[in-house]
Amino acid sequence: MAEQSLIFPRAEYQTRLHQLQIQMEEDGLAVLLLTTPADIFYVTGFLTRFWESPARPWFVVIPAKGDPVAVIPSIGADLMGRTWMTDIRTWTAPNPYDDGISLLADTITALSPQHSRIGVPMGPETHLRMPLADYAELSHQIGARHMADATHTVQRVREIKSAAEVAKIRASCAIAARAFDRVPDFARAGQGLDAVFRAFQIALLQEGADWVSYVAGGAGPGGYGDVISPARQTPLQPGDILMLDTGAVRDGYFCDFDRNYSIGPANDTAKHMHRTLWHATEHALQTLRPDMRAADAHRLMADVITREGFAPAQGRLGHGLGVALTEWPSFTPQDQTVLRDGMVLTLEPGIFGAGGVGMVHEENILLTQRGPELLSPRAPKDLPEI
Amino acid sequence: MAEQSLIFPRAEYQTRLHQLQIQMEEDGLAVLLLTTPADIFYVTGFLTRFWESPARPWFVVIPAKGDPVAVIPSIGADLMGRTWMTDIRTWTAPNPYDDGISLLADTITALSPQHSRIGVPMGPETHLRMPLADYAELSHQIGARHMADATHTVQRVREIKSAAEVAKIRASCAIAARAFDRVPDFARAGQGLDAVFRAFQIALLQEGADWVSYVAGGAGPGGYGDVISPARQTPLQPGDILMLDTGAVRDGYFCDFDRNYSIGPANDTAKHMHRTLWHATEHALQTLRPDMRAADAHRLMADVITREGFAPAQGRLGHGLGVALTEWPSFTPQDQTVLRDGMVLTLEPGIFGAGGVGMVHEENILLTQRGPELLSPRAPKDLPEI
Numbered sequence: 190m191a192e193q194s195l196i197f198p199r200a201e202y203q204t205r206l207h208q209l210q211i212q213m214e215e216d217g218l219a220v221l222l223l224t225t226p227a228d229i230f231y232v233t234g235f236l237t238r239f240w241e242s243p244a245r246p247w248f249v250v251i252p253a254k255g256d257p258v259a260v261i262p263s264i265g266a267d268l269m270g271r272t273w274m275t276d277i278r279t280w281t282a283p284n285p286y287d288d289g290i291s292l293l294a295d296t297i298t299a300l301s302p303q304h305s306r307i308g309v310p311m312g313p314e315t316h317l318r319m320p321l322a323d324y325a326e327l328s329h330q331i332g333a334r335h336m337a338d339a340t341h342t343v344q345r346v347r348e349i350k351s352a353a354e355v356a357k358i359r360a361s362c363a364i365a366a367r368a369f370d371r372v373p374d375f376a377r378a379g380q381g382l383d384a385v386f387r388a389f390q391i392a393l394l395q396e397g398a399d400w401v402s403y404v405a406g407g408a409g410p411g412g413y414g415d416v417i418s419p420a421r422q423t424p425l426q427p428g429d430i431l432m433l434d435t436g437a438v439r440d441g442y443f444c445d446f447d448r449n450y451s452i453g454p455a456n457d458t459a460k461h462m463h464r465t466l467w468h469a470t471e472h473a474l475q476t477l478r479p480d481m482r483a484a485d486a487h488r489l490m491a492d493v494i495t496r497e498g499f500a501p502a503q504g505r506l507g508h509g510l511g512v513a514l515t516e517w518p519s520f521t522p523q524d525q526t527v528l529r530d531g532m533v534l535t536l537e538p539g540i541f542g543a544g545g546v547g548m549v550h551e552e553n554i555l556l557t558q559r560g561p562e563l564l565s566p567r568a569p570k571d572l573p574e575i
Numbered sequence: 576m577a578e579q580s581l582i583f584p585r586a587e588y589q590t591r592l593h594q595l596q597i598q599m600e601e602d603g604l605a606v607l608l609l610t611t612p613a614d615i616f617y618v619t620g621f622l623t624r625f626w627e628s629p630a631r632p633w634f635v636v637i638p639a640k641g642d643p644v645a646v647i648p649s650i651g652a653d654l655m656g657r658t659w660m661t662d663i664r665t666w667t668a669p670n671p672y673d674d675g676i677s678l679l680a681d682t683i684t685a686l687s688p689q690h691s692r693i694g695v696p697m698g699p700e701t702h703l704r705m706p707l708a709d710y711a712e713l714s715h716q717i718g719a720r721h722m723a724d725a726t727h728t729v730q731r732v733r734e735i736k737s738a739a740e741v742a743k744i745r746a747s748c749a750i751a752a753r754a755f756d757r758v759p760d761f762a763r764a765g766q767g768l769d770a771v772f773r774a775f776q777i778a779l780l781q782e783g784a785d786w787v788s789y790v791a792g793g794a795g796p797g798g799y800g801d802v803i804s805p806a807r808q809t810p811l812q813p814g815d816i817l818m819l820d821t822g823a824v825r826d827g828y829f830c831d832f833d834r835n836y837s838i839g840p841a842n843d844t845a846k847h848m849h850r851t852l853w854h855a856t857e858h859a860l861q862t863l864r865p866d867m868r869a870a871d872a873h874r875l876m877a878d879v880i881t882r883e884g885f886a887p888a889q890g891r892l893g894h895g896l897g898v899a900l901t902e903w904p905s906f907t908p909q910d911q912t913v914l915r916d917g918m919v920l921t922l923e924p925g926i927f928g929a930g931g932v933g934m935v936h937e938e939n940i941l942l943t944q945r946g947p948e949l950l951s952p953r954a955p956k957d958l959p960e961i
Contacts, residue, residue: 227629239803241789241822242901243613244700244894263889267801267931281889283905285699311707313671314630321697322724338708387780390787394773394780399805401776403627404786415653417625418580419785436627503649503667508630515628519669545653 196234196440197353199273205232208346209251216342219305219334220297221251223343224318227513228310231347232257234272236441238400239265245282246319248293252300260293290323294330301334308339314517315340344517348509349531355555355564357442358511358533361398362553362565365437368392369448373575378427378452382408382420385431393437402443403436403514408452411459414545427453430572432549436514443514445535446565447551451574459548462499462540463572466550469493469538470568473507474554474561477536483518483526490520490538502539502549510535510553532556533564580657582620582826583739588659591618594732595637602728605691605720606683607637609729610704613899614696617733618643620658622827624786625651631668632705634679638686646679676709680716687720694725700903701726730903734895735917741941741950743828744897744919747784748939748951751823754778755834759961764813764838768794768806771817779823788829789822789900794838797845800931813839816958818935822900829900831921832951833937837960845934848885848926849958852936855879855924856954859893860940860947863922869904869912876906876924888925888935896921896939918942919950 195202209232213221223229226240229249240247248260259269262282269277278296280289297307309317317324328336350358368389375388385408390401406420407413408431416432425431434447449463469490477486491501505524509516510533518526520537528534534556539549550568554561581588595618599607609615612626615635626633634646645655648668655663664682666675683693695703703710714722736744754775761774776787792806793799794817802818811817820833835849855876863872877887891910895902896919904912906923914920920942925935936954940947 225629236805237803238789238791238805243611243702243899244891244901244903244905246702265803268804271804281907283699283891283907283910285905285907285909285911288699309707311711313669313674313706315706316629316632316702316704317707318702320699320701321695321703322726325697340708383785386785391777391780394777399769399772400790401786403624405624417623417651418654418657419622419624421580505630505669513629515630517630519630519671521667521669521671523671524669525671 195273196236201351201353202232202234202273204351205346206251206257209342210253212342212346213251213253213308216308216339217306218308218337218339218342219253219301221308221339221342222297223249223251225316228343230441231512233259233269233274235269237268246289246323248289250296250300258296260289260296288323290326291330294327297331303333305334306337307331307334308342309336310340310343311338312340347511348516349529350511350533350555354442354511355533357440358444358553359564361437361439361442361444362446364393364397364439365435365444365446366566367396369433372433372448372450376425376431376450376575379424381422381424383422385425386420389433389435393435398437398439400438401435402438404433406431406433408432409546411456412462412542412546412548414547416549425452428456430455430459430548434551441512443510444553444565445510445514445551446553447549448568449548449550449572451572454574455572460572461497462542462548464570465494465497465499466538466540466548467568467570470536470550470552473536474563477528477556477561479528479530479556479558481528483520483524483528484522486528487520487522490536494538494540499540502541502547506539507535507537509533528556530556530558580654581659582622585659587737587739588618588620590737591732592637592643595728596639598728598732599637599639599694602694602725603692604694604723604725604728605639605687607694607725607728608683609635609637611702614729616827617898619645619655619660621655623654632675632709634675636682636686644682646675646682648675674709676712677716680713683717689719691720692723693717693720694728695722696726696729697724698726733897734902735915736897736919736941740828740897741919743826744830744939745950747823747825747828747830748832750779750783750825751821751830751832752952753782755819758819758834758836762811762817762836762961765810767808767810769808771811772806775819775821779821784823784825786824787821788824790819792817792819794818795932797842798848798928798932798934800933802935811838814842816841816845816934820937827898829896830939830951831896831900831937832939833935834954835934835936835958837958840960841958846958847883848928848934850956851880851883851885852924852926852934853954853956856922856936856938859922863914863942863947865914865916865942865944867914869906869910869914870908872914873906873908876922880924880926885926885928888927888933892925893921893923895919914942916942916944
């Protein structure tokens with residue numbers, strides 16, 4: 190059981206813990222309670238696909254000082270024991286009468302004074318991964334302490350990626366890039382989109398993905414609208430624009446970028462849309478800087494799209510990226526999150542086309558003081574033809 | 576936009592709705608609010624991997640009478656519009672100031688009287704997939720209504736699978752079975768376990784999985800302990816027992832079963848463990864009946880394991896299966912859920928071996944009045960040797 194499975198050197202986790210504890214102090218939190226795969230992986234290095242089962246809750250408790258405590262089902266003790274975590278408390282789960290709640294309450298109360306604030310992420314882009322009734326019971330059992338929103342605490346730390354994290358995301362991007370290069374080998378007229386999606390997932394695994402958490406895309410004559418549907422069996426036709434988008438995972442880190450292809454010659458509008466999205470991305474690559482806001486990133490890209498006579502896609506035009514497929518901030522007109530040196534982000538300009546015939550393009554970047562540094566290889570300016 | 580993507584005939588969804596509304600009336604709920612991928616897919620047929628992004632909440636509201644209402648980000652309108660749903664209300668998400676909450680509150684209040692109970696699943700094996708702060712705001716906006724636990728409401732309906740659902744699970748099992756048959760082609764001494772996991776995922780896709788939401792396993796001399804870790808690069812050795820377990824997905828339905836293999840000849844203890852688990856499963860296949868409890872299923876299998884001189888694995892020895900990798904009930908000594916005709920379940924006896932060298936075996940069944948009907952092809956009694 191001694192073999193460790195750290196993914197990063199221990200010092201990386203100690204730095205993360207230290208930064209979270211500084212932020213906790215600023216935010217007035219005595220303890221931070223984490224429940225989601227991304228937050229728990231970030232703090233502990235505990236990486237498993239077992240999260241796919243909703244049956245069991247998992248908890249990590251971070252005190253104001255000292256090491257974090259894992260409060261987890263016994264089935265995870267072995268794997269957690271191979272991370273850098275040393276204080277691991279387990280119960281036999283699932284237990285319909287007390288699924289770790291009394292153990293968790295005891296842990297929290299021992300680590301925090303009366304009347305203190307227990308941080309739980311409650312804000313945008315978060316959720317609580319435990320039964321709501323158990324959360325109410327926990328709130329009751331911790332007595333005079335009370336739950337407080339820790340969204341800011343977690344996000345300000347997780348959003349700045351270390352060099353080691355950037356290297357992991359770059360590796361995932363490289364895997365996807367090699368798979369995208371092979372798309373012309375398996376996507377052609379007459380092929381069903383479902384077969385293309387399967388072949389693309391196979392290519393991602395062959396190129397080194399540990400698993401493929403996300404593949405999406407679209408295809409249609411001159412463009413596409415819906416980009417979140419499962420692939421239909423409809424065969425690709427000449428003139429179709431095919432888009433594939435992936436969140437492939439290696440060592441727990443995601444990429445999230447896409448590529449467009451024309452099946453046979455594209456019409457002029459499709460070519461124009463692709464060049465417009467390429468230029469919108471290029472504009473952001475040239476001008477985005479720390480201290481701008483998420484809303485500024487939206488404006489930079491939307492302006493180029495509008496200037497070319499198209500309507501920007503509704504919703505966001507990019508977002509954070511790392512231990513989850515999508516992280517905050519969201520490049521929308523509303524999001525005032527300050528962009529910071531060390532953020533990993535996606536630039537994802539989209540065109541909302543007439544009759545649902547649009548297009549979307551996406552690259553992954555590291556934001557630095559000198560501007561964005563590409564983590565995904567740059568897409569070609571002109572729509573490639575298969 | 577007219578092309579439908581129903582997965583099942585419309586009547587299937589109407590039956591589900593009807594059953595939920597009967598249960599809602601019994602449980603005194605004026606409205607049922609659903610937020611998770613499995614619950615929303617079950618009611619609507621809305622199937623997408625877009626759930627991988629935690630950025631946006633999605634809601635389905637079921638009134639006491641009449642059709643359900645989807646309250647969703649506009650990016651999902653196209654796909655939801657191709658399901659059987661007709662009342663689809665959208666907002667442009669993510670919106671950090673009001674991420675659908677006022678639209679959702681308006682929908683709920685229009686569909687329910689004052690002082691009524693709004694059902695939300697809060698119990699074991701559930702979670703709320705929306706920000707906790709938004710849930711508090713929603714509870715405030717719905718005024719004199721109050722939130723009530725709808726775990727029972729949802730579980731009593733979802734746990735009984737229709738013939739159409741059983742056919743889907745059987746199809747996913749058949750895909751996995753074909754992939755398991757190919758394991759001897761790519762798993763052999765000297766091969767890293769990580770390469771085996773990749774090859775197995777590729778085989779699952781080649782055999783027809785839409786995507787592979789779960790692959791786990793273990794390998795070690797004479798058996799294994801941890802079954803939730805990502806695969807390490809350690810090469811397989813003669814004498815190792817290799818286990819692969821998968822939740823492959825086709826049309827939104829999961830399988831969840833495993834197979835064991837010996838790399839070269841197995842030692843006598845490993846052979847004995849495998850036969851013991853096979854007999855434990857066989858005993859449940861022969862004797863499990865509706866009206867037994869989940870705890871009875873645990874006892875049936877644990878007794879065989881104990882009689883053969885082994886210790887049963889901690890935690891559960893099987894569970895429900897369907898639109899999620901694992902569903903309730905859990906075969907533990909505590910779970911008193913009544914087993915019912917039409918449940919799809921896994922039989923998953925495990926041995927907790929000395930020094931962490933154990934073994935686990937799993938099959939998928941449909942429970943009927945005549946007893947279990949296998950959905951996965953039966954594993955061989957004797958541990959197969961590669």
